[in-house]
Amino acid sequence: MRIGVISPQSVPPAFGGLERALEGLVDAIKAESPNDAELVRLPVDERTLVGLVAAYQTFSQLDVSRFDMVITTKYPAWLVRHPNHAVYMFHRLRGLYDAYDFFGLPEHIDHDEPDLARLQAFVRTRSRPRELAEFFELFASTAAARGPDDPALALPGPLAREIVRFLDGAALDPRWVRRFFALSKTVAARRDYFPARAGVEVVYLPSSLQGLHCDRFRHFFTVSRLDEPKRIELIIRALGHVSHDIPLKIAGTGADVGRLREQAAGDPRISFLGAVSDEELVEGYADAIAVPFTPSDEDLGLVALEAMMSSKPVVTCLDSGGPTEFVTDGVNGFVTEPTPAAVGRALERLACDRAFAERLGAAGNERAGQVSWRRTVRALLRDARPRRRSISPRGKPKIVVAATFLAEPALHGGQIRLLHLCKALTASYDVEIVSLVEADRSRKRTILRDGLAQSAIPKTPAHAHADAEASRSVGGLHVTDILASETVSLTPSYVEALGSAAAGAAGIVLSHPYLVTAVEAIDAAVPLVYEAQDVESDLKRALLPTSEVGDRLYALVEAVEEKAVGISVLTTTCSQEDADALVERFGAASSSLVVIPNGVELEAIAYVSTEPRRRSAERWLRSYAASGPSAAGEFRELCVFFGSAHPPNVDAAEQILRFAARRPTTLFAIVGSLCGELNGRTRPENVLLAGVVSPVVKHGLLASAHVGLNPVRIGSGTNLKLVEYLAAGLPVVTTRFGARGLPGDGDGIAAVADVEDFPRAIEQVLVNRATTRERVRRGRALVESGFDWELLGRRFTTAVETALASEA
Numbered sequence: 157m158r159i160g161v162i163s164p165q166s167v168p169p170a171f172g173g174l175e176r177a178l179e180g181l182v183d184a185i186k187a188e189s190p191n192d193a194e195l196v197r198l199p200v201d202e203r204t205l206v207g208l209v210a211a212y213q214t215f216s217q218l219d220v221s222r223f224d225m226v227i228t229t230k231y232p233a234w235l236v237r238h239p240n241h242a243v244y245m246f247h248r249l250r251g252l253y254d255a256y257d258f259f260g261l262p263e264h265i266d267h268d269e270p271d272l273a274r275l276q277a278f279v280r281t282r283s284r285p286r287e288l289a290e291f292f293e294l295f296a297s298t299a300a301a302r303g304p305d306d307p308a309l310a311l312p313g314p315l316a317r318e319i320v321r322f323l324d325g326a327a328l329d330p331r332w333v334r335r336f337f338a339l340s341k342t343v344a345a346r347r348d349y350f351p352a353r354a355g356v357e358v359v360y361l362p363s364s365l366q367g368l369h370c371d372r373f374r375h376f377f378t379v380s381r382l383d384e385p386k387r388i389e390l391i392i393r394a395l396g397h398v399s400h401d402i403p404l405k406i407a408g409t410g411a412d413v414g415r416l417r418e419q420a421a422g423d424p425r426i427s428f429l430g431a432v433s434d435e436e437l438v439e440g441y442a443d444a445i446a447v448p449f450t451p452s453d454e455d456l457g458l459v460a461l462e463a464m465m466s467s468k469p470v471v472t473c474l475d476s477g478g479p480t481e482f483v484t485d486g487v488n489g490f491v492t493e494p495t496p497a498a499v500g501r502a503l504e505r506l507a508c509d510r511a512f513a514e515r516l517g518a519a520g521n522e523r524a525g526q527v528s529w530r531r532t533v534r535a536l537l538r539d540a541r542p543r544r545r546s547i548s549p550r551g552k553p554k555i556v557v558a559a560t561f562l563a564e565p566a567l568h569g570g571q572i573r574l575l576h577l578c579k580a581l582t583a584s585y586d587v588e589i590v591s592l593v594e595a596d597r598s599r600k601r602t603i604l605r606d607g608l609a610q611s612a613i614p615k616t617p618a619h620a621h622a623d624a625e626a627s628r629s630v631g632g633l634h635v636t637d638i639l640a641s642e643t644v645s646l647t648p649s650y651v652e653a654l655g656s657a658a659a660g661a662a663g664i665v666l667s668h669p670y671l672v673t674a675v676e677a678i679d680a681a682v683p684l685v686y687e688a689q690d691v692e693s694d695l696k697r698a699l700l701p702t703s704e705v706g707d708r709l710y711a712l713v714e715a716v717e718e719k720a721v722g723i724s725v726l727t728t729t730c731s732q733e734d735a736d737a738l739v740e741r742f743g744a745a746s747s748s749l750v751v752i753p754n755g756v757e758l759e760a761i762a763y764v765s766t767e768p769r770r771r772s773a774e775r776w777l778r779s780y781a782a783s784g785p786s787a788a789g790e791f792r793e794l795c796v797f798f799g800s801a802h803p804p805n806v807d808a809a810e811q812i813l814r815f816a817a818r819r820p821t822t823l824f825a826i827v828g829s830l831c832g833e834l835n836g837r838t839r840p841e842n843v844l845l846a847g848v849v850s851p852v853v854k855h856g857l858l859a860s861a862h863v864g865l866n867p868v869r870i871g872s873g874t875n876l877k878l879v880e881y882l883a884a885g886l887p888v889v890t891t892r893f894g895a896r897g898l899p900g901d902g903d904g905i906a907a908v909a910d911v912e913d914f915p916r917a918i919e920q921v922l923v924n925r926a927t928t929r930e931r932v933r934r935g936r937a938l939v940e941s942g943f944d945w946e947l948l949g950r951r952f953t954t955a956v957e958t959a960l961a962s963e964a
Contacts, residue, residue: 160223180364184529382410397500464520488520580949582607669720726959731897804871882935904935
């Protein structure tokens with residue numbers, strides 16, 4: 157695929173942070189993906205509104221059809237038109253948006269002059285991108301008559317503010333931009349930066365500066381454009397609060413250099429280096445004690461990242477924006493009030509304690525390592541293909557998925573797996589999931605993303621009644637999925653919807669075996685793929701009672717599972733153990749079985765190494781002690797277990813309740829919908845039932861826990877939580893049964909033990925730090941090499957394509 161990175165080139169030309177970043181992005185696309193990339197720059201004269209509007213018009217007319225995808229990062233380049241356009245926003249023209257108030261100008265002026273009134277009325281009442289040509293013609297005639305220096309056309313100014321916002325509104329219309337990304341959370345949160353309904357993904361930009369390293373700790377060093385928003389004067393004044401004779405070296409040029417030199421004239425410790433080469437910049441970082449970087453509301457702050465890559469602590473301010481997303485106060489630097497005294501105290505602390513500065517710098521280096529070109533490129537290109545607005549029978553071949561549950565929202569492991577596999581299929585197919593849902597839901601068809609739809613078909617009252625009666629007959633167990641093979645006929649609308657969706661389809665994917673009878677009923681004469689999330693006969697045998705009803709239900713499970721395996725051209729399983737069981741039990745052909753393990757979105761789970769994890773755990777336990785029960789202050793370790801209300805998870809949680817009292821200084825946090833099954837049970841004081849938590853809280857627990865537990869003893873398939881633990885760098889204690897699906901002898905797992913030995917295994921993991929650290933490192937490497945959903949999704953799609961082609 158050929159990708160165009162489209163950018164403005166300042167007039168007069170300059171090479172700064174934007175240019176370095178875009179060249180780095182182009183090089184990274186070439187190095188980290190199989191794609192080609194080209195940087196296209198057009199000159200933009202921002203000194204006048206006339207020059208700026210002319211540049212918007214030039215970009216709107218730019219032919220980018222030779223590219224398969226275009227990426228733009230700022231105005232006016234994002235007015236290009238392309239069906240696969242991604243906006244990776246660095247910032248808007250800040251002087252007309254979030255920084256406009258600094259000029260003391262009115263937001264609007266109603267003009268009386270006919271030409272200005274017409275222009276103003278146009279931008280206030282028109283919104284369709286197709287009307288841009290008319291606008292450019294109207295503006296050109298007004299500007300020609302008045303000249304570029306007319307006060308009404310001042311930049312910044314109220315009319316310029318309205319015009320540029322109109323042009324940006326047309327450029328960033330979600331109908332014309334396929335995906336929106338932001339350089340930082342700071343940029344994503346700015347008012348009026350993104351359309352109201354746009355989904356925005358934050359993707360951090362790494363530095364392309366080569367050779368960064370740590371050497372001596374000799375001076376304070378900062379580098380910046382020398383103008384007011386960078387607040388260099390704050391650093392200069394802060395040095396007055398530092399008692400040590402330590403030089404402050406300031407690199408960079410800018411409009412404020414004269415004023416800043418005058419301010420620093422009385423302090424011989426301060427020197428201005430002017431423009432520096434890359435080599436000089438690297439050495440400036442390498443020999444720093446710390447890097448003060450205190451801008452106001454910075455977009456990202458590559459200076460902070462480069463300092464951290466050089467293992468130097470960063471001192472920044474609470475209102476500095478982007479740098480605060482990387483700097484954690486007291487962990488890898490300081491985040492202070494934006495006052496000279498507060499910044500000075502932080503610098504004084506680092507000057508007094510070099511060992512402390514080194515520790516903070518080392519932590520910063522770990523944090524900076526989480527920002528990489530590989531991650532940036534993968535995020536930007538994750539969906540890089542021409543945009544399609546809906547499922548179309550005249551587009552790609554179609555795949556229909558039959559399921560007894562919704563894939564979205566994805567709350568439990570089965571939903572997460574199905575959603576990721578269906579997303580992957582959209583690279584080659586239009587996909588429609590037809591889900592049989594509970595009677596209290598409404599019938600609804602939703603476009604989940606381009607090429608992926610989900611139709612929810614509710615059960616009829618008669619169907620729901622039959623399910624309830626069956627559950628009562630086995631003591632309240634959830635058996636509605638098993639019964640679907642018989643009771644789906646009570647919801648004829650489901651069979652009709654499945655048949656309608658499958659008309660002309662290339663194949664049907666069956667998620668779990670229970671709707672195989674519905675697939676047979678529609679007689680679609682298309683190949684069937686069985687996506688076996690587990691071996692259902694193993695799972696249900698462990699759960700169903702030994703009774704006449706239980707035995708009948710188990711026989712039904714075996715029958716539908718055997719049929720699903722027997723009539724499918726491809727069966728995918730979560731583990732080799734499951735594949736072997738299907739071969740042994742039902743005579744499945746090994747050649748028709750493909751193992752697709754459960755995985756994780758690597759980009760969504762931050763890897764936290766040992767020392768940052770220890771500090772995070774201490775903060776978490778202190779916070780819990782401050783708000784928790786009286787015994788909370790006694791806890792020294794945090795162990796977590798995540799799970800849905802799936803019976804094997806409930807059984808595993810019950811094991812934790814049994815052994816938790818043997819480790820009274822450990823807090824055991826049980827998280828997920830399974831907690832509802834434990835309410836009312838007697839439990840030790842050191843067990844916390846956290847319930848269902850937000851993704852933010854979940855990721856916080858993954859980053860803070862000392863140990864991730866997996867005391868699973870029954871069930872089938874594999875445990876998604878185990879891969880999440882490994883991805884996060886969380887030491888794992890699991891049963892051998894719980895580790896099924898992982899290759900080799902559990903490489904990357906901190907300890908494998910029987911449930912009754914979990915307390916002792918936890919102690920060994922905590923005590924044997926060097927061994928645990930190495931196993932954690934190998935665990936993350938294992939996930940990166942074979943358990944990323946992006947990789948697994950491609951493998952699944954290839955297997956489906958191959959199987960369907962063999963039947964064509």
